[in-house]
Amino acid sequence: MEVRFKLNGKEEEVTTEPYLRLIDLLRDYFNLTGTKEGCGVGECGACTVLMNGRAVNSCLVLAAQANDSEIVTIEGIAEGEVLSSLQKNFLTYGAVQCGFCTPGMVLSASALLDQNPNPTEEEIKDAIAGNLCRCTGYKQIIEAVKETAKETIE
């Protein structure tokens, strides 16, 4: 079936099987392999993308359900080669170790900052509660989000 959507700012039109998951369409058809598959059942958040501005698990959305929507993956967060301030702070604060959770974390955090530019620590924790990180212990990630919010407010 035909799926038309806006992907990282660009209108796209593809023919896919109706049972294909969004994550498979992004990785296998569009080669956007920044979106990771961890658990495949909605628990780890590695597959997080933005759908109409909201963070969703792309392993729990069918490609067909993305019709008419606007999808942003981690590849759409940087401006070309220039990292977003959130991404820069992830690096500065050591919030990236193996990096498997990072794309999902960055997308969850940027959805939060878009909706709530000045979040409390509790709100940050809640926003990334669906993203598992087995390396960092989350502290550095929370710091990076806090710093980004601070810079944006200033």
Place this chain on the structure above:
Amino acid sequence: MMPPLGILFPKDLNEALNALALNQENVHIIAGGTDVIPGLNQESNRFKNTRLLIDINKMPEVKGINVGTEKISIGAAETFSDILQNEVVQKKLPLLWKSAGTIGSVQIRNRATLAGNFVNNAPCADSVPVLLVYNATVEIESLSSKREIFLNDFLSAPYKTKLNKDEIVTRINIPIPSKKFTGDFYKLGRRRAVAISRITLAMLISLNDNMIDEIRIASGAVTPIGTRFFDLEKFAKGKKIEDQFLKELSKMLGEQIIQVTGLRWSSEYKLPVVQQMFYQLLKGIERGSL
């Protein structure tokens, strides 16, 4: 692996009901898909042999949170995030609002619907005890019928409801409790986010001076399905809210839970926890109201 199947996006309820009437075998409605998609992907028995999905998200009849003077009507395609963003729900149905915030993670709440939560009727469906104490009703339509029944009657057994194969849940209607009521919702889970809840309790109470005018109590996860405790509620009516009685009531709740569960293996350690939780809920309300 996802099995090969088709998907329809009906533009209104009539089109969806027609599609359902034609294909009753091996068809599933899909709303948020947070139960259906992992179920299909993991080849769970409940979704075995599915050939067709009917996505309800484009249908205007199942959209919107409509606020009336006596009730709030929530469309079956409304997600937990939609509910959390609604200030009237937060004010008028605080227990529902609170329970919505405990579901899964942000990503799950952005997709998962309230209706999908109770149609799925898992023992751990967190919205159920809350909807039960609010006396919520479910609006259901097929091509040939339209009915509205209490959620309490709709839920029949774990993963089973009174929904017929040709029917769609269109809305959940929740009477706005009078201002006399206060209440609380409590969920004890394993982990902060994606916890499968082990114990949930919801309670609404209205006091007259120190006397219990009306109390409504429901549990989830400890009981096989979300359960109201009508006998207990009757017993408590008219009683004075004092420590000795609150202790007695908590003990009785434990006994009633044993009755409905027929002692499951996990009851032994859950039971004291439930009693303590319930006691704390009651105490919280006693403190708030005295």
